Amino acid sequence: MSTVLKADRSVAESPAEIRITDLSMRYRTVSGDSVFALDRVSLAIQPREFVCVVGTSGCGKTTLLRIIAGLVRHTAGRVHLRDREISGPSADVGIVFQGPVLLPWKTVLENVMIPVVVLGLDRDAHRRRAMELLDLVGLSGFEDKYPKELSGGMQQRASIARALVHQPSLLLMDEPFGALDAMTRETMNLELQRIVKDAAITVLFITHSIQEAVFLGDRIVVMTPRPGRIAESMTIDLPRPRELDAMSAPEFGSYVRAVRRLLNARGMTH
Amino acid sequence: MLRLRNERSGLRGTTRDESLPAAADEGDRSERAGAASRWLRSNKVQIFLFTIGILLVWQFVNEALRVPSYLLPTPSAIARALYSGVVDGLFIKSAFITLLEAITGFLIAACAGIVLGTAIAQFAIVERLVYPYIVGLQSLPKVAIAPLVIVWFGYGFSSKIVVSATIAFFPVLVNVIVGLKSADADQLDLMRSLNASRWQKLRLVQFPAALPFIFAGLDVAAIFSVLGAIVAEFVGSQAGLGNLLLTFNSNLDISSVFACLILLGLMGTSLHFAIQLLRRRMVFWSREDEVRKL
Ligand SMILES: Nc1ncnc2c1ncn2[C@@H]1O[C@H](COP(=O)(O)OP(=O)(O)OP(=O)(O)O)[C@@H](O)[C@H]1O
Numbered sequence: 001m002s003t004v005l006k007a008d009r010s011v012a013e014s015p016a017e018i019r020i021t022d023l024s025m026r027y028r029t030v031s032g033d034s035v036f037a038l039d040r041v042s043l044a045i046q047p048r049e050f051v052c053v054v055g056t057s058g059c060g061k062t063t064l065l066r067i068i069a070g071l072v073r074h075t076a077g078r079v080h081l082r083d084r085e086i087s088g089p090s091a092d093v094g095i096v097f098q099g100p101v102l103l104p105w106k107t108v109l110e111n112v113m114i115p116v117v118v119l120g121l122d123r124d125a126h127r128r129r130a131m132e133l134l135d136l137v138g139l140s141g142f143e144d145k146y147p148k149e150l151s152g153g154m155q156q157r158a159s160i161a162r163a164l165v166h167q168p169s170l171l172l173m174d175e176p177f178g179a180l181d182a183m184t185r186e187t188m189n190l191e192l193q194r195i196v197k198d199a200a201i202t203v204l205f206i207t208h209s210i211q212e213a214v215f216l217g218d219r220i221v222v223m224t225p226r227p228g229r230i231a232e233s234m235t236i237d238l239p240r241p242r243e244l245d246a247m248s249a250p251e252f253g254s255y256v257r258a259v260r261r262l263l264n265a266r267g268m269t270h
Numbered sequence: 271m272l273r274l275r276n277e278r279s280g281l282r283g284t285t286r287d288e289s290l291p292a293a294a295d296e297g298d299r300s301e302r303a304g305a306a307s308r309w310l311r312s313n314k315v316q317i318f319l320f321t322i323g324i325l326l327v328w329q330f331v332n333e334a335l336r337v338p339s340y341l342l343p344t345p346s347a348i349a350r351a352l353y354s355g356v357v358d359g360l361f362i363k364s365a366f367i368t369l370l371e372a373i374t375g376f377l378i379a380a381c382a383g384i385v386l387g388t389a390i391a392q393f394a395i396v397e398r399l400v401y402p403y404i405v406g407l408q409s410l411p412k413v414a415i416a417p418l419v420i421v422w423f424g425y426g427f428s429s430k431i432v433v434s435a436t437i438a439f440f441p442v443l444v445n446v447i448v449g450l451k452s453a454d455a456d457q458l459d460l461m462r463s464l465n466a467s468r469w470q471k472l473r474l475v476q477f478p479a480a481l482p483f484i485f486a487g488l489d490v491a492a493i494f495s496v497l498g499a500i501v502a503e504f505v506g507s508q509a510g511l512g513n514l515l516l517t518f519n520s521n522l523d524i525s526s527v528f529a530c531l532i533l534l535g536l537m538g539t540s541l542h543f544a545i546q547l548l549r550r551r552m553v554f555w556s557r558e559d560e561v562r563k564l
């Protein structure tokens with residue numbers, strides 16, 4: 001299974017997966033004035049790195065993700081996906097939205113196949129891959145069900161399979177488990193860690209939960225609001241694979257405290 | 271809210287069960303009495319009995335007060351008129367003609383509404399140019415064009431089809447536009463993130479999302495198409511139920527007029543159920559109560 005998922009690109013000496021330089025974003029609002037959503041953000045993410053972005057609501061996390069996804073155009077600065085400057089959505093990116101965003105009129109398998117259909121890839125070859133991904137996210141046997149027949153957590157797992165089916169090198173996740181209960185969320189975190197390891201993929205993961213960020217991330221980027229800036233980038237030096245027990249370890253706690261202190265310090269000034 | 275719905279569906283479930291013959295488990299007599307009272311409580315049986323009651327009262331009051339049949343015939347007289355008209359083939363032939371006019375008009379309206387609605391929702395230029403006309407025409411009572419259409423297209427089939435299609439067109443059009451625009455922004459973002467073409471977005475997301483709305487429009491359009499055919503037949507025709515109805519009316523054969531109305535009612539109801547059947551097969555993934563009727 002993992003042989004299919006393992007991307008055949010060399011990890012060594014490759015350029016940064018994402019390189020963001022002095023990125024600024026100003027939204028024009030309906031009333032005519034503008035919102036400074038991102039202010040000179042710079043960030044480099046290495047291939048196969050798992051980077052978590054935390055920050056209070058409205059600090060520009062989703063904006064950052066949508067710019068990298070090519071869904072909105074930034075107002076200043078540069079964003080490179082590997083060696084190419086982005087000019088729109090790329091087939092090399094998979095996105096997991098805050099909700100599952102499945103098409104209710106398609107079966108689970110058909111939903112996972114959406115990127116294959118839209119990108120015009122070989123359907124027969126990718127159908128096998130889609131089935132393996134469904135197995136990987138624990139949904140084998142559900143491929144012919146419709147989304148409404150699945151629980152929220154199962155739907156979100158299907159959407160992870162969909163984000164991976166076209167073998168992107170970069171996975172963008174915007175609070176993917178925000179709507180799930182704490183128990184399901186922990187299970188999903190474990191599964192995501194396993195999936196990402198098998199897929200050998202770079203991940204940018206947005207979350208409100210500091211625990212989740214410390215548990216999943218190789219690195220945590222802390223953002224502060226109005227205008228959105230990167231306050232700090234912190235490497236999480238915990239051994240992998242991480243088990244749920246790791247969350248009660250003293251190192252884990254000190255990382256969580258450090259991130260919280262950063263968030264609070266910057267949040268108070270406003 | 272959720273609990274309420276559960277209770278209601280539970281209730282519906284039991285009434286359905288109770289209309290079935292009860293399983294022989296208890297004593298025979300009390301079993302039969304229980305089954306009878308449960309049969310009486312079933313919804314369909316109640317409606318049926320209520321209708322029989324109304325017809326009986328109508329018949330009785332009508333006879334007792336000696337209401338002249340050119341004002342209000344008795345149910346039995348209407349039934350006789352319906353029977354004889356059906357047996358000698360006149361009703362069947364006329365109903366067939368009107369149904370053919372209505373269905374042809376409906377199909378034209380459905381296709382034109384879907385095509386033009388899609389063009390309006392997809393291309394801003396079409397919307398800018400065409401939409402003012404549509405808004406203007408929509409506020410016009412469409413039956414008013416029937417005399418003009420008779421002048422242009424004559425007394426035959428084509429004028430009926432044109433009026434029927436014109437009236438049925440607007441509910442389809444409006445629902446197609448609203449439906450296509452109701453597509454979920456996140457689903458469209460997903461399409462955009464994959465560089466989907468306009469056609470792919472339409473086929474995979476917008477059109478399926480619009481289907482519940484389109485069916486709501488088609489439902490209204492089916493009724494309107496019969497209305498259009500009848501109105502056009504009133505204004506000028508040689509055949510059809512509307513034509514027949516006018517003849518009976520001028521002869522003061524009111525029993526036969528009622529018989530025609532019953533046939534028209536049956537026609538509308540059948541079209542409605544045909545569309546509901548199609549909707550349930552095509553929009554299986556949507557709940558009916560999520561669709562706003564426009
Ligand atoms: N389409 C838009 N038009 C105008 N302003 C916007 C738009 N999208 C976001 N903003 C503004 O940009 C800022 C950042 O929004 P963004 O959605 O990126 O925040 P976020 O960090 O993802 O917040 P949350 O954690 O609540 O999801 C906010 O102040 C928001 O009001």
Ligand SMILES: [Mg+2]
Nearest residue numbers: 061062063174
């Ligand atoms: Mg957000």
